[in-house]
Amino acid sequence: MMFKRKKTKALVNSTSPASVTHKQNIKLDTDFYKSLYNDLAVLSEQELIAHWNSFGIKEGRFANLKDYVAKSPDMQFDLDLAFYSHFYPDLAQANITTLEDAKIHWLNYGKSEGRLKSLKEWAEKNQQTGLVFNVIEYDFEKVIKLNTDLAVTLVNFLDMALGTVGKPIRLYESAEKNATFYKHLGLNVYNHYKATNDYSKLHNARSAWRIACYFKQSNEIMEIIAGTYFEQNDFRTAQKAYEHGYAINNKMSIGALGSLLACFEKLTNITSGLRFLIKYNQDNPEQTVALEWIDSFCKKLYDDNLGEMQVLGNLDKRETLIDCAEKYSDHIYNAYYQYYSTEQDVPLKNNLNTERVLIIGDYHIPQCIRYRIDQKVEQLESQGKTVTTINWTELEQNYNQVALHDVVIFYRTPAVPSVLKALAQVNANGKASFFEIDDLLFEPSYPAPIETFGGYVDISTHIELRKAPASFSALAKRCRFGIASTELLREKLAKLVSSNICLLHRNGLDEHNYFANLKKPDKKTIDIFYGSGTQAHNTDFIELALPALEQTLSKNNSVRLIIAGYLELPQSFKQRFKTQLLTVPPVKSIKAYWNLLEQADINLAILTDDETNGCKSELKWFEAACLGVPSVVSSTANYRDVINHGEDALMVATVNEWTDALASLINSKELRANIATKALERVKAEYTVEALGEKLVADIANTVSVTVKPKKKIALVNVFFPPQSIGGATRVLSDNFDILQKQYGDDFELVVFTSDERCTTPYKVETYQHQGVTVYRSTILFRENMDWHPKDENMYDLFEEFLQLEQPDLVHFHCVQRLTASVVEATKDNNIPYIVTAHDAWWISDHQFLIDQKDNVYPNGHPDMFAPRVLPNNVSLSDSIERINYYKELLNGATKLLTVSECFADIYAQNGYPDIVVNKNGISSTVQWQPKNTDYTENVVCAHIGGMANHKGYFLLKQAIEQQQPKNLEMLIVDHSKEQGYEHKTKWGKVPVTFIGRVNQQGVVSLYQKIDVLFAPSLWPESYGLVTREAAASNCWVVASTLGGIGEDVIEGKTGFRVTPTLKSLSAVINKLDTNHTQFKNNIQQVDIRIADEQVVELTEIYK
DSSP, X not given: OOOOOBOOOOOTTOOOHHHHHHHHTSOOOHHHXXXXXXXXXXXXXXXXXXXXXXXXXXXXXXXXXXXHHHHOGGGOSOXXXXXXXXXXXXXXXXXXXXXXXXXXXIIIIIHHHTOOOOHHHHHHHHTTTOOSXXXXXXXXXXXXXXXXXXXXOHHHHHHHHTTOOOSOOOSSSOHHHHHHHHHHXXXXXXXXXXXXXXXXXXXXXXXXXXXXXXXXXXXXXXHHHHHHHHHTTOHHHHHHHHHHHHHHHSOOOHHHHHHHXXXXXXXXXXXHHHHHHHHHHHHOTTOTHHHHXXXXXXXXXXXXXXXXXXXXXXXXXXXXXXXXXXXXXXXXXXXXXHHHOSSSSOOOOSSOOTTEEEEEEOOSSHHHIIIIIIHHHHHHHHTTOEEXXXXXXXXXXXXXXXXXXXXXXXXSOOOOHHHHHHHXXXXXXXXXXXXXXXXXXXXXXXXXXXXXXXXXXXXXXXXXXXXHHHHHHHHHHTSSEEEESSHHHHXXXXXXXXXXXXXXXXXOOOTTOOOOOSXXXXXXXXXXXEEEOSSSOHHHIIIIIHHHHHHHHHHOTTEEEEEEESOOOOHHHHHHTTTTXXXXXXXXXXXXXXXXXXXXXXEEEOOOSSHHHHTSOSHHHHHHHXXXXXXXXXXXXXXXXXXXXXXXXXXXXXXXXHHHHHHHHHHOHHHHHHHHHHHHHHHHHHSSXXXXXXXXXXXXXXXXXXXXXOOEEEEEEOSOOTTSOOSHHHHHHHHHHHHHHHHSTTTEEEEEEEEOSSOOSTTOEEEEEETTEEEEEEOOOOOTTTTTOOOOHHHHHHHHHHHHHHOOSEEEEOOOTTTOTHHHHHHHHTTOOEEEEXXXXXXXXXXXXXXXTTOOBOTTOOSSTTSOOOOOTTOOHHHHHHHHHHHHHHHHTSSEEEESSHHHHHHHHHTTOOOOEEOOOOBOSSSOOXXXXXXXXXXXXXXXXXXXXXXXXXXXXXXXXXXXXXXXXXXXXXXXXXXXXXXXXXXXXXXXXXXXXXXOGGGHHHHHXXXXXXXXXXXXXXXXXXXXXXXXXXXXXXXXXXXXXXXXXXXXXXXXXXXXSSHHHHHHHHHHHHHTHHHHHSOOOOOOOOBHHHHHHHHHHHXX
C-alpha cells in the first residue's frame, strides 16, 4: 500500500560530521524518499538521488523505511510485530510483514483506529474487564504452533483469557499441565459467574473443565463440574457427573461423596445410593466414614418402605408383605455385610467363645421377657456363663456388645436397620447368630382372622400384627441358627435359618416359680380354671370347650368355672351359669395369677389343633403342675410331643373327649392327685433352671463347636491396621501378619486390636475381617497431645473385654499410642503373657521421635529422666517422670522387649532396658522389586519420601538444594499428606521439583524405579527405615542420616552415603552427586537385604 506523504519538517542541527558520514553509507530508497517528503513529489529518480546526496544527508532526511523507523521521533514507540500481525489479520492482505511496515501502519492508521501495539497493552486494556489468566506469561506464538491442527489464532487465545472457552487450545506439550491450566481457568471463570450471575460465564467455566478432562480425565474436575449442577439443583446431571468422575479412579472427596448421596436422596433413589456406598466402601475400605453414610441410607431405605408395608397391611397382602420386607432387608443387610467383610458367606469360626452370650430381644410383652429372656439369663448363668441383654430398641447405644460376643441370640427382633446391622457384623465375622422365637410369627398364616380375637383386637392392631411375619421372616433367614420353644416351631424355623439348624429350647421355670403343697384342702366346690394371657384364643374356647363346659356345669352344681384374663363369653352362657361362673380381669402380677390358679382343681389349656397353636408352648400345663393342679389340654402338635396322656395330663380333641375328661377328673379326687403328682415330677426333672440351662449350653456348644487342632492364639495390637495402612510400623506389622497367616496358619491363630484414624465418638468398637482374621477396631478419645497420653481407663475396660472374649495365649504389642499403655496394663492385670516391639521412642521419651517442638534432638533418649528438656504443652516434669515410670513397670513385665534395629537397642539400653532382643524389620518378600530405570531424564533423580516434616529432614534437604543449585539434579518429593494421583511441578531456584501424593503398596515398585538417589536425612534417630532398604532393593543409591537405624545398612560409597543431618554435610553430598552425576545414574551393586520372612522366623520362635 502507499503511505501518505508528509510535509518535510525543518531539521535544525540534525546532522553532524559523524552523522553525515553515517548517512552517506545508507542506501537510498527513492520510492520511500519521494513518498515521505511532499516537496520531492515531482522529482525523477535521478533528481531524488542528487537531492539526497546534496541536501538530504545534510538536512538529516531519512533515506529508507528502516532508517526512518529507527531514527524518527514519531516512530520511537514499541510495537510487537508478532502480536500486531496476528491480532490484525488484515495486515497480511496489505503485505505488511516487517516491523517497519507495521509501525508505519500503526502511526498512519492503527493509532486513529484504536489498534493495540502489544500483548501487554491488550492485557492492560482488558484488565478491568477481568482476565481469567495472565496472558503475558505465555508465548502466544508457541501456543499457536502447538495448535496448528486446530487452526488456533491469537484472537482465540485472547478470547479465552476473557473467559470465552471453546477450542481445546494446548498451552503446554504436557497433557497434565494443560489439564491443570484448564481446571484453574474454569475456576476463575466460575468465580466471575458467581459475582455477575452471567450464565454465559457458567457455560464457559464448564467448557474449560470439559477441556481439562479432554487432556486428562480427572475425578477432581468431574467433581467440580458436578458441583455446579448440584448448586443449580440439577441433581440428575450432578449425580451422573459425580458417578462418571468416580469411575475414573474409584476415588472421591468426602465433600463430593456427601453431595452425590444428597443427589440420590433428592431423586428418591435410595437403593442406588446404597449400592454406590457399597462400591465406594469396597474401593476405599480405609474410609470408615462410609459406615455413617450406610447407616443413614439404610434408615432412609427402611423409612421409604414403611409406607408400602402399611398399605399392604391395610389390604392384608401377606405374601407381598413378606416379599417387600425381604427386598429392603436384603439391601440393608448386604450393605452392612460387605462393609464388615469382603468375603461372601464367611463360615463359622473355629473355637468361638461360648462362655459369653449376648441376647438382643424384644421387651414389649412382659411374659415374653420373662420366659425367653430373663429365664434364659438365669439358665445360662446357672451354668457359669456370662450373659448380656439388650433391648433391640436400644441397640444403637450398645453396638460394642455385638462386637464383643461370639454368640448372639436375636429374640423376636424385627428386621430394622439397627438389628440387620448387628446381625451382619456377627455373620460377617464368622460368629454365631441365633434367631429365637416362641410363636409361629414368621409365616403369613399369622395373625388369625380378627374375629377370632373376640373383639379384643381393633383393626389398627390387627394390621400391625399382619406386618410382623414379614419382618421376622426377613431376619430369621439371615441368622445362621434358630432357637424355638416347641418341636413343630423348631421344624419350621429350621427351614428358614441359613444353616437349617434350629435348637429346641422349651419354656421352663425360674426363680419366681414355686411348688405348692399337693394336698389340697377340702372344699365344697370343684373349680375349673382357665387363664387367658392373650387376646387370640377366644374362638378356641367357644368352639372346643364351651359345649363340654355347658354340659359339665349343668350336671354339677358344685362345679365352678373361673375365668382369669381375656375371654368374651356368650351372654346366654353367662346368664345361665351366673352362680357358677367367676371372672377375674387380667392381672399384671404373675404371683397373683398363680394364687388364683393354685386354688383350682382342674386347669384348662384350650387351643384349636392347627399349625399356629401346634407351635405354642406347654406353659399352662407346667405352671399348673407346679401348683399341684392337673390339666386337661387340647391335642395340639406340641402337647402331643410333651404329654403322656392319662399320666401327667389328659389330652383331648373333640367336644365329647372334653366332656369325658372333665367328668373323670371331677368324679375322682385320686385321679386328680395322681396326674398332678406325675406332672410335678416331670416338671422338676425337665423344666428347672438347671435342667434347661444344662441342655441349652450343651446344644449351643454342639452347634457352634468346630473340631480343629488347637492353635496358639496371638493377639496383635497396633495403633493402625490395614486397610488403614498408616505409618512404617503398620507396614511392618502388615507384612508380618501376611506371612504369619499364610505360612504359619497351622501353628497360630491370629486376632487383631487396633484404632480408627478418625476421631469420632470414642470407645466405639467394631469388628471386620482381614484375610480371614477378625480385627477389632475402636475409636479413640481426642485430646491435646493425643500421642503422648499414657493411660485411658475407658480403653482399659474395653480392651479387657476384648481379652475376656478372645482369650489370647500371647499379646504382641507394637505401637500403642492413642490406644495408650492401658491396653498393656489390662493384659498384665489379666495375667496374659505379652511382648512389646518398640518401633520408636514412645516408651522412653515424651517425644516419640526424639525431637521436640523446638527441634531439639535427644539422640540417646533421656538416660537421666531428671535432666532438663522441652515438654509437650501442658505437661509437667512430674507428669513426664510418672509416665516413664509407668511404662517401665509395664515393659519390665513383658516376656520380651524387642527393638527393630541395633541402634535402638542401644538407645533403650541407655534408658534402663538392657535385656533387649533385636528383631530387625525386613522389606516385603511378596513384592517383586525391580531395578531402577530413570532414562526418562538425563538428570539424577533425587527423592524424599514421607511427610514434609522437619524431623524427616525435608526442610534441611530443601535448604541445601536451594543453596547449592545443582545443575544435574532434579527432585521428586512424595508427600504423604496428598492424595494418591496428586502431582505438582515447581522449582527450587532453577532445580526442577515434582511433588506427588502418597503411593499405595501396589505402586511402590514403580515409584522406586523412577529414583536414582533416595534422601533420608532424618533429624531424629529413626528406629529402622524401610524406605532406605526398599530403595536399595531397587538398586537406588541412598543418602541416609547417621542418626538411628535408617542408615545402618548403607555401605559408604558403594550403596550410598551416611551423613550427619546438617546443612554442610548434606551440601557436600549434593555437590558430589552433581559433579559425578553419570555415576549416580547407574545402579548400585547388588547387596543382601533382609526380608520380612526372616523377621517372622525369629518372631515365631518367640511366640512358641
